[in-house]
Amino acid sequence: MGTWIINGNVPEKGQDRLTAKHLYIENGKIAAIRDASEGEPDTAGHETIDAKGKLVSAGFIDMHVHLREPGFEYKETIATGTRSAARGGYTVIACMPNTRPVIDKVETVNYVLDKAETEGVIRVLPYGCITKNQLGRELTDFAGLKEAGVVGFTDDGVGVQSAQMMKDAMALAASMNMPVIAHCEDNTLVEGGAVTEGEFARKNGMKGIPNESEAIHVGRDILLAEATGVHYHVCHVSAEQSVRLIRHGKQHGVKVTSEVCPHHLLLSDEDIPGMDANWKMNPPLRTPADVEAVIAGLEDGTIDIIVTDHAPHSEEEKARGMQLAPFGIVGFETAFPLLYTKFVRTGRWTLEFLLERMTSKPAELFGLPWGVLEEGREADLTLIDLETEKAVDPAEFLSKGRNTPFTGWKLYGWPTLTMVAGKTVWSE
Numbered sequence: 001m002g003t004w005i006i007n008g009n010v011p012e013k014g015q016d017r018l019t020a021k022h023l024y025i026e027n028g029k030i031a032a033i034r035d036a037s038e039g040e041p042d043t044a045g046h047e048t049i050d051a052k053g054k055l056v057s058a059g060f061i062d063m064h065v066h067l068r069e070p071g072f073e074y075k076e077t078i079a080t081g082t083r084s085a086a087r088g089g090y091t092v093i094a095c096m097p098n099t100r101p102v103i104d105k106v107e108t109v110n111y112v113l114d115k116a117e118t119e120g121v122i123r124v125l126p127y128g129c130i131t132k133n134q135l136g137r138e139l140t141d142f143a144g145l146k147e148a149g150v151v152g153f154t155d156d157g158v159g160v161q162s163a164q165m166m167k168d169a170m171a172l173a174a175s176m177n178m179p180v181i182a183h184c185e186d187n188t189l190v191e192g193g194a195v196t197e198g199e200f201a202r203k204n205g206m207k208g209i210p211n212e213s214e215a216i217h218v219g220r221d222i223l224l225a226e227a228t229g230v231h232y233h234v235c236h237v238s239a240e241q242s243v244r245l246i247r248h249g250k251q252h253g254v255k256v257t258s259e260v261c262p263h264h265l266l267l268s269d270e271d272i273p274g275m276d277a278n279w280k281m282n283p284p285l286r287t288p289a290d291v292e293a294v295i296a297g298l299e300d301g302t303i304d305i306i307v308t309d310h311a312p313h314s315e316e317e318k319a320r321g322m323q324l325a326p327f328g329i330v331g332f333e334t335a336f337p338l339l340y341t342k343f344v345r346t347g348r349w350t351l352e353f354l355l356e357r358m359t360s361k362p363a364e365l366f367g368l369p370w371g372v373l374e375e376g377r378e379a380d381l382t383l384i385d386l387e388t389e390k391a392v393d394p395a396e397f398l399s400k401g402r403n404t405p406f407t408g409w410k411l412y413g414w415p416t417l418t419m420v421a422g423k424t425v426w427s428e
C-alpha cells in the first residue's frame with residue numbers, strides 16, 4: 001500500500017506556472033508523478049490525500065535554527081521545535097550548537113541525534129562548535145564531530161574574535177571538506193547595543209550596533225576563506241556592506257555563500273514600534289537602505305538561501321525590555337507566508353524563485369539529498385494553501401516561543417500538511 005496525493009499544484013521547473021499533478025508515494029519515496037490531465041489514478045487500496053487547490057512543494061530546508069536542547073528546554077525542545085518547523089512546511093533543519101552544554105563534543109552530537117530520532121518529527125542536522133565552549137580559545141575535535149554527523153562548524157551566537165583562530169578553523173575544515181558557518185560580529189564594535197545604529201537608536205537615545213561590527217568579520221573571513229580554500233558560509237546577512245563584500249568575494253572566485261532571514265528582508269529599524277523586545281534580534285533590524293541591499297543581494301545571487309534563525313525565548317525573558325531581553329525571534333511558522341505574501345503575491349518574485357531559496361538551493365549548498373520534488377527522491381514535501389488569508393496568531397504556534405514581531409500580519413501561503421519520507425508529520 002502506498003499513498004496518492006492527488007490533484008495538487010506542482011511548480012514546473014523554469015516556468016512560472018503550476019501544473020495539477022498526482023504523486024504516488026511508496027516506501028518513503030516519490031514513486032511516480034503524473035499529469036492530472038491524464039486522468040484520475042486508481043487509488044483503490046491506497047491512502048489518498050486530496051491536494052486540490054494546494055501547492056505541493058518539496059519540504060523546506062532551514063540551515064539555521066535554534067532548538068535549545070540540551071539545556072534550555074524552557075525555551076524550546078527538539079519535540080516542540082521540530083513540530084513548529086513541520087507546521088511551517090519544513091522537513092529538514094540544521095540546528096545551532098549554542099545549547100547548554102554547547103555541541104562541542106561527540107557525546108552531545110549523539111544526544112541531539114538520539115533525541116531527534118525518538119522525539120523529533122522531521123530531519124535534524126546538528127552543527128558542531130568551532131571552538132570549545134564557544135569561547136574562541138581552542139578548536140574542537142573537528143574529525144570526531146564530523147564522524148559523529150555534524151554538517152558544519154559554527155560558533156553561532158558569538159563571532160570568532162581571533163582571525164588566527166578562524167584561519168586555523170578554516171584550514172582544518174577545508175582539509176576535511178567541511179563548511180565553516182560564521183556568525184559575524186566584532187565584539188569591540190558592539191558593546192551593549194540592543195538595536196542598530198540608525199533612526200530608532202537616535203530617537204530613543206540608545207547606543208547602536210554599527211553595520212561594521214558584522215561586515216568587518218565578513219571581509220576578514222572572505223580573505224581567510226580565499227587563503228584556505230574552505231567553503232565559508234555567512235550567517236544572517238543584514239548589512240549593506242556585508243552584501244557588497246560577499247558579492248566581491250564571489251566575483252573573485254572565493255567559495256563564499258550566505259543566507260538571509262525573512263525579518264531582515266521585511267523590516268527595518270524604523271518599523272520598531274517601541275521598546276518591545278519582540279523586535280530585538282541579532283543582527284538587529286537595520287536601516288531601510290540595508291533592507292533594500294539584502295533584497296538586491298538575494299535577487300542577484302550574492303545571498304544564496306533563506307533561513308529563519310528560529311530563536312525562541314521565554315515570555316519572561318522577552319518581558320525584560322529592549323535593553324535586557326535576549327536577542328532572537330521565532331521564525332518557522334511565519335517564514336513562507338510572509339515571503340509569499342510580501343514578495344510573490346506582490347509580483348516582485350516568482351514562486352519558483354522563493355521556493356528554490358527554501359528548498360533546492362540550501363540542499364545544493366550543503367550537499368544534501370533533499371529539496372527537490374522528483375521521482376526517486378525521498379517523499380519530503382509540504383502542501384500549502386495559497387489562497388486563504390489568515391492573521392499571524394502566536395497563540396497557535398507549536399513552538400514554545402511566542403516572540404515574533406509579526407503578530408496580526410494578514411498573510412497567504414499557509415502550509416496544511418507536511419510529510420517526511422512519506423509519513424505525514426503534521427497536518428492542519
Ligand SMILES: NC(=O)N[C@@H](CC(=O)O)C(=O)O
Nearest residue numbers: 066156157281282311327328
Ligand atoms: N539570532 C539571535 O538573535 N539569537 C540567536 C543567536 C544567533 O543567531 O546569533 C539565539 O541563540 O538566540
Ligand SMILES: [Zn+2]
Nearest residue numbers: 156157183235
Ligand atoms: Zn548568529
Ligand SMILES: [Zn+2]
Nearest residue numbers: 096156157309
Ligand atoms: Zn542563530
